[in-house]
Amino acid sequence: MTLAIKMSDVTFKYDSQSEPTLHHINLNIEQGERVLLSGPSGSGKTTLGQLLNGLIPHAYQGEITGDITINGHNIKDMSIFERSFDIGTVLQDTDTQFVGLTVAEDVAFALENDNVAHNELFTKVQQWAEIMELEDLLRAAPQELSGGQKQRVAMAGVLIDDSPILLFDEPLASLDPASGHRMLALLDELQEKYHLTVIMIEHRLEDVLQHRLDRVVVLDKGMITFDGTPDEILKTQALAQYGLAMPGYLQLLKLAGVSFDGLANITDPARIAGPDVQEKLQVLDNSVNQQNQRDSSVAEPILTIQQLAFKYGKRALFESVDVTLYEGELVALVGKNGSGKSTLSKLIAGFIKPTAGTMTLTGIGDLSGLSIKERADYIGYVSQNPNEMITQSIIYDEVASGLRLRGMSEEELKPRVHDLLKLAGLYGMREWPVTVLSYGQKKRLTIIAVLALAPKILILDEPTAGQDYANAQAIMNFVQDLNKQFNTTVMIITHDMSLMLSAAERALVLVDGQLLADQSPASLLNNQQLVEQADLSITTVHELAQQYGLSNPAALTALIGKG
Amino acid sequence: MKQRKGLSTRSVVATGIGAAVFLILFKFVAIPTGIPNTQINVAEAWLSLLAAIFGPVVGGLVAFIGHALNDAISYGSVWWTWVIADALFGVILGWAVKKMNLTNGDLTTKKLVGFNVWQLVANLIAWSVIAPLGDVLIYSEPATKVFLQGFVSTGINFVSVGILGSLLLVAYNKTQVKQGSLKEKD
Amino acid sequence: MNNIFGYQPGKSIIHQLSGGTKLLLFLLLTISGMLSFDVRYLILLMIIAVVGLKVAGIRWRNVSTIVKFVAVFAVMNLLLIYLFAPQYGVKLFHSQTILFGSGRYALTLEQLFYEFIVLAKYFFSLPLALIFLLTTNPSEFAAGLNKIGLSYRISYAVALTLRYIPSVQQEFVMISHAQQARGFDMSSNVPLRQRIKGAFGIMMPLVFSSLSKIDEVSRSMDLRRFGKEKKRSWYYEQKFKKQDWWFLLGIVVLVVIEMLLIKVTGSRFWYPFS
Numbered sequence A: 001m002t003l004a005i006k007m008s009d010v011t012f013k014y015d016s017q018s019e020p021t022l023h024h025i026n027l028n029i030e031q032g033e034r035v036l037l038s039g040p041s042g043s044g045k046t047t048l049g050q051l052l053n054g055l056i057p058h059a060y061q062g063e064i065t066g067d068i069t070i071n072g073h074n075i076k077d078m079s080i081f082e083r084s085f086d087i088g089t090v091l092q093d094t095d096t097q098f099v100g101l102t103v104a105e106d107v108a109f110a111l112e113n114d115n116v117a118h119n120e121l122f123t124k125v126q127q128w129a130e131i132m133e134l135e136d137l138l139r140a141a142p143q144e145l146s147g148g149q150k151q152r153v154a155m156a157g158v159l160i161d162d163s164p165i166l167l168f169d170e171p172l173a174s175l176d177p178a179s180g181h182r183m184l185a186l187l188d189e190l191q192e193k194y195h196l197t198v199i200m201i202e203h204r205l206e207d208v209l210q211h212r213l214d215r216v217v218v219l220d221k222g223m224i225t226f227d228g229t230p231d232e233i234l235k236t237q238a239l240a241q242y243g244l245a246m247p248g249y250l251q252l253l254k255l256a257g258v259s260f261d262g263l264a265n266i267t268d269p270a271r272i273a274g275p276d277v278q279e280k281l282q283v284l285d286n287s288v289n290q291q292n293q294r295d296s297s298v299a300e301p302i303l304t305i306q307q308l309a310f311k312y313g314k315r316a317l318f319e320s321v322d323v324t325l326y327e328g329e330l331v332a333l334v335g336k337n338g339s340g341k342s343t344l345s346k347l348i349a350g351f352i353k354p355t356a357g358t359m360t361l362t363g364i365g366d367l368s369g370l371s372i373k374e375r376a377d378y379i380g381y382v383s384q385n386p387n388e389m390i391t392q393s394i395i396y397d398e399v400a401s402g403l404r405l406r407g408m409s410e411e412e413l414k415p416r417v418h419d420l421l422k423l424a425g426l427y428g429m430r431e432w433p434v435t436v437l438s439y440g441q442k443k444r445l446t447i448i449a450v451l452a453l454a455p456k457i458l459i460l461d462e463p464t465a466g467q468d469y470a471n472a473q474a475i476m477n478f479v480q481d482l483n484k485q486f487n488t489t490v491m492i493i494t495h496d497m498s499l500m501l502s503a504a505e506r507a508l509v510l511v512d513g514q515l516l517a518d519q520s521p522a523s524l525l526n527n528q529q530l531v532e533q534a535d536l537s538i539t540t541v542h543e544l545a546q547q548y549g550l551s552n553p554a555a556l557t558a559l560i561g562k563g
Numbered sequence B: 001m002k003q004r005k006g007l008s009t010r011s012v013v014a015t016g017i018g019a020a021v022f023l024i025l026f027k028f029v030a031i032p033t034g035i036p037n038t039q040i041n042v043a044e045a046w047l048s049l050l051a052a053i054f055g056p057v058v059g060g061l062v063a064f065i066g067h068a069l070n071d072a073i074s075y076g077s078v079w080w081t082w083v084i085a086d087a088l089f090g091v092i093l094g095w096a097v098k099k100m101n102l103t104n105g106d107l108t109t110k111k112l113v114g115f116n117v118w119q120l121v122a123n124l125i126a127w128s129v130i131a132p133l134g135d136v137l138i139y140s141e142p143a144t145k146v147f148l149q150g151f152v153s154t155g156i157n158f159v160s161v162g163i164l165g166s167l168l169l170v171a172y173n174k175t176q177v178k179q180g181s182l183k184e185k186d
Numbered sequence C: 001m002n003n004i005f006g007y008q009p010g011k012s013i014i015h016q017l018s019g020g021t022k023l024l025l026f027l028l029l030t031i032s033g034m035l036s037f038d039v040r041y042l043i044l045l046m047i048i049a050v051v052g053l054k055v056a057g058i059r060w061r062n063v064s065t066i067v068k069f070v071a072v073f074a075v076m077n078l079l080l081i082y083l084f085a086p087q088y089g090v091k092l093f094h095s096q097t098i099l100f101g102s103g104r105y106a107l108t109l110e111q112l113f114y115e116f117i118v119l120a121k122y123f124f125s126l127p128l129a130l131i132f133l134l135t136t137n138p139s140e141f142a143a144g145l146n147k148i149g150l151s152y153r154i155s156y157a158v159a160l161t162l163r164y165i166p167s168v169q170q171e172f173v174m175i176s177h178a179q180q181a182r183g184f185d186m187s188s189n190v191p192l193r194q195r196i197k198g199a200f201g202i203m204m205p206l207v208f209s210s211l212s213k214i215d216e217v218s219r220s221m222d223l224r225r226f227g228k229e230k231k232r233s234w235y236y237e238q239k240f241k242k243q244d245w246w247f248l249l250g251i252v253v254l255v256v257i258e259m260l261l262i263k264v265t266g267s268r269f270w271y272p273f274s
């Protein structure tokens, strides 16, 4: 059988770079395989994808050496149009993928371009709308869809081509955990039915592992550092070295002192087994049972929100929300896509005005009289989309601009800006234009640009989405430092349950504009009903705990968070 | 890659999104100058940048589509003579600066002056000649009124593009990287 | 539904016309109204436009804001004309009937008549535009452009404009807030220099994110083969039905009437009182 993809000794250099971005890549992918392509941010994953789908050299100039064949065709002879029949691409940003005025038009787009007759066009759109459960949305405009729905539209618009190979660039980055799993499950089904080959670029190994996965390929600095089965990479125990996070259940096993060599079903927390697993886990479980008590010092409220109401046009999103943030705490705001998390933070930052209710900042008073700029002296908000925040063309200036506007002198701000740049791993690039950064790099840039202003309350909207393990860790460590050292109150909006468990003391659960819960992250995940309502997912530690009858999964999760 | 006939996909998208941005800037961003009823026109600055990057066809189409749609949505009628004048401004400027390579990363003072000379010429032709002449010939409006309006527009647009358009060009050039120039520093 | 036009779905005969027909109707009618200075013809168009509003079932409350806005705008323009050329009507119609006053600003019947024509032009084109905007599904608009002969690339550029106006607007608002939070001052009580700086602070991110959006969207369109064929089919296909042809015939008749009127009068300007 011909290979789906064969890359032999491929090296690639962007024209604007002085060094190659990919070095001597050898990669064979068989028909019907599902491959995860992972690795640190900036390692060249997206670049590799673009070599396959033809955007290089169609849209980006550079030097390619080596050979690439797709389904047996040498790509040298193929235009980007011809390649699109072999390989369909679902881009990282579903907003730019969505080019139609409505869902139906976007799904039909590729066929419209082939000048397919109207009858056939119509039938195929209906067919794929059914498969992807989009029938009721065919007339909806992009701005009326949630993140998960946009993802399904994007998939339908690519699958309608019947291309045998699918390439996904970070499909999970902005989906809530339940939607992420639904998407992967759908992919399992489609792959089975249409014998697809799937290449997925993704940082969230733990989520991907819970579905079909045949191979893991890891890139680092443009070279393949690992190429093997999920079992193999998990057993190496050196995931961090590959820039990947170790899944929670394995961290726990490691902490319990279980040796990985003897483990069976290592990729599945619900079926994992080994000679000493039960015994060692039990010991660990008992030890946490005893030290369960937490000190509960009473903190002062810093921001009190009462009976907040808000409407988008005629649609009421919040009817009466009460939230209190306490001084010096680190709180997580979670909930499914489209439930109003970003909207709530924009209300707090003053970007939008509530229709009713009050917000009071301790020591300052009612916030309604303060302008956005005045609020920003106390409350820093980093939006979900980095492109909305960047004002300057050069990286250094971007971090410095807020300080400059507040009248700080150049000598004074320089060390501060440099420290922040180092923290974000952007120091070496400080004189580069912002436009060449990868998505993850841009996101880090916007976070440090707000951190530079040292606000009392910091709201981070999905700070780790699309970030690799090391950078996510670095950001969280920094935020936790701020929180401890300067007593900054931090609210993190996130879809990452492990992050919530390891970092936050308290979790607020927002679903369809209502605050459903305000409790410790651990107890939240113990509440099956709440987890389902909020489209969250229990962590793999919980699955492991269920399997081995451990009594205290929450405390165990907290344990690995600390370790 | 074989170049097919007609606009490239990138030009199509530049036209489409460019016109959307033009319309939003036109509708929502106006900097009052202090003189009543005269505002610095931010949309024209955006148009001048697009004309410099993508050339006369995109420049003309962006102004035409953006201006006509804005008229239709905001005033319920399209004032065609001004729409055409605006489109002409995009075409003339795009055509004139095409050879000057304004967007390849090394913007010299000489080039910047050239850009501003041409934008003055394009503004004069569009707003002091074509727009008022069209108003007189087609809409039969009194010449004194429309020429005065035309001169005011010429001045405002010249200043807008002169300040904001030049700033945008400078900023854009900073983002254009030269071949093999990106290297990490410690 | 994408709704930048304020499209109101409905079942009227006008709703059922294809987008291409409506666009042609709108363009031809506005252009012939724009060229004519014959009150009889303009009143005829006004009647047609108002009947059209009724037939399309458009409610006052949907359009009241824009009508008031245009009314104010029209009155301002009328005053401006009077201010700059108080005797323009006299020149146009080659006669002078002073109603009262004297000198440069004497009010003449001819001037009143001329200004009435200008007003009539506003008030026939407004209903026409409203009918067009409120009964045309934006999705059909681009397909319609292509149908009446524009190249599909330019037609799709228009579709993209309609697609991205709401996104750009949202982004614009968000950027403006984020910039204010950074410390840019946009209020009008700061010196001009600072206001320009503030506007520039919003413009920069919007410009750069739009430029990168242009690149990303064109890549995503390349990946789905936009521009591969000579022709392109449309999901919202535009087929001319019987009623489309009837309406188009109606337009031809109206254009012929205009030409006859000009021929009979001897010019575009008709003045009954001389």
Ligand SMILES: Nc1ncnc2c1ncn2[C@@H]1O[C@H](COP(=O)(O)OP(=O)(O)OP(=O)(O)O)[C@@H](O)[C@H]1O
Binding pocket: A014, A016, A017, A021, A039, A040, A041, A042, A043, A044, A045, A046, A047, A048, A060, A436, A437, A438, A439, A440, A441, A466, A468
């Ligand atoms: N168009 C371009 N021109 C020049 N350099 C580029 C370009 N695109 C990417 N690069 C550089 O190539 C390197 C790899 O980028 P790429 O986008 O492939 O990373 P990635 O692995 O997908 O990262 P992430 O996980 O953050 O998305 C980066 O250092 C980036 O700066």
Ligand SMILES: Nc1ncnc2c1ncn2[C@@H]1O[C@H](COP(=O)(O)OP(=O)(O)OP(=O)(O)O)[C@@H](O)[C@H]1O
Binding pocket: A143, A144, A145, A146, A147, A174, A176, A312, A313, A317, A335, A336, A337, A338, A339, A340, A341, A342, A343, A344, A384, C170
């Ligand atoms: N500008 C807007 N106009 C109209 N509706 C909006 C607007 N912004 C958001 N919405 C709607 O309000 C709801 C809440 O959106 P919001 O962005 O706050 O959700 P979220 O919880 O942040 O979701 P996600 O996890 O996907 O980021 C959604 O249904 C969304 O479609």
Ligand SMILES: [Mg+2]
Binding pocket: A045, A046, A169, A438, A439
């Ligand atoms: Mg990437």
Ligand SMILES: [Mg+2]
Binding pocket: A341, A342, A343, A384, A461
């Ligand atoms: Mg959000």
